[in-house]
Amino acid sequence: MSSLRELQAGVRAALLADDERGVAPDVVDDGLSASARLAVYRHHVFTSLTEALEATYPVVCRLVDRRFFGWVADQYVRVRPPAGPCLFEYGADFPEFVAAFPACAHLPWLADVARLEWAMNAALHAPDAPALEPEALRALDPPALARLTLRLDPSVTLLASRWPVDAIWRANQAGANLTVTVDLDAGGASLEVRRVDDGVVLRALPPATFALRAALAAGRTLEDAVEQALDTDPAFDLAGEIRALLDERLLVDPGH
Structure with missing residues (x-):
């Protein structure tokens, strides 16, 4: 059984880097494989965080359309996951991420x-x-x-x-x-x-x-x-x- 620190690192890698090797052995198989369970959780996390970013940046989302915004948000979440539990505090450095994101370079x-x-x-x-x-x-x-x-x-x-x-x-x-x-x-x-x-x-x-x-x-x-x-x-x-x-x-x- 992995330690708590190892479990946390494994879950982080599974969610943000799609690397399930560190946590899959500790996920209980109860009619749903470890990979499937992690996929459900990953989808929930990314959906929730993307919706939080949309709520904070509605005009940015409208300017680039929801599909493009969702892709940018996905990339942002992978490298800037929340540091705390309050979603209204999430995304403070999203503008800097957008400024450096190559696909947004044509929208200075x-x-x-x-x-x-x-x-x-x-x-x-x-x-x-x-x-x-x-x-x-x-x-x-x-x-x-x-x-x-x-x-x-x-x-x-x-x-x-x-x-x-x-x-x-x-x-x-x-x-x-x-x-x-x-x-x-x-x-x-x-x-x-x-x-x-x-x-x-x-x-x-x-x-x-x-x-x-x-x-x-x-x-x-x-x-x-x-x-x-x-x-x-x-x-x-x-x-x-x-x-x-x-x-x-x-x-x-x-x-x-």
Whole structure:
């Protein structure tokens, strides 16, 4: 009888690499051969994981059709099986897999569409965090404020793409005007994804606003983030942006 570690390794090889030699001797033959039993289990695992990926990446699936998506998902599952039990957490690196997958090379924008869909999934399941109140900033003198590292709400993702991925995503939603085509040469997008109440909000940001928020998201001080914004647009309205961050409750109380 194999040890637990050997059984786990054998099942993994049987499911992901179609190599049943390490586990077949330990599978009870009860009217169904070991190979047939493993095939049933393998089918269930791959079907469940493919359906989970489809649920997270519906626009990617629609853009390439379900058959092609199923093939890409099959290859992904074999090299990136789940690391945990929560299926909504599965597929975080699927966009990177798509970007490197040779059969998707003729669709250079597809990986960024996948990144947008993952950002939406992450926003939906992000933990709640109390927003920073304006009084907390008013109590600081200018030098202390400049050195401050402000955290954005956990649901926020800032996504820059050289493709109009927001237009691609919107064109593939239920009820979209099917006569409208997306101009892939229309330019890129600087996007913010976040959860508001129980829904996910996607919007395009002005370049300087995106630069400041991206710098804050990367852990830069407010002073550094402002420099990034001013480098992008010397006429950047800092006071207006700080008000917007507070009004939109995008900043997290550092005490939590």
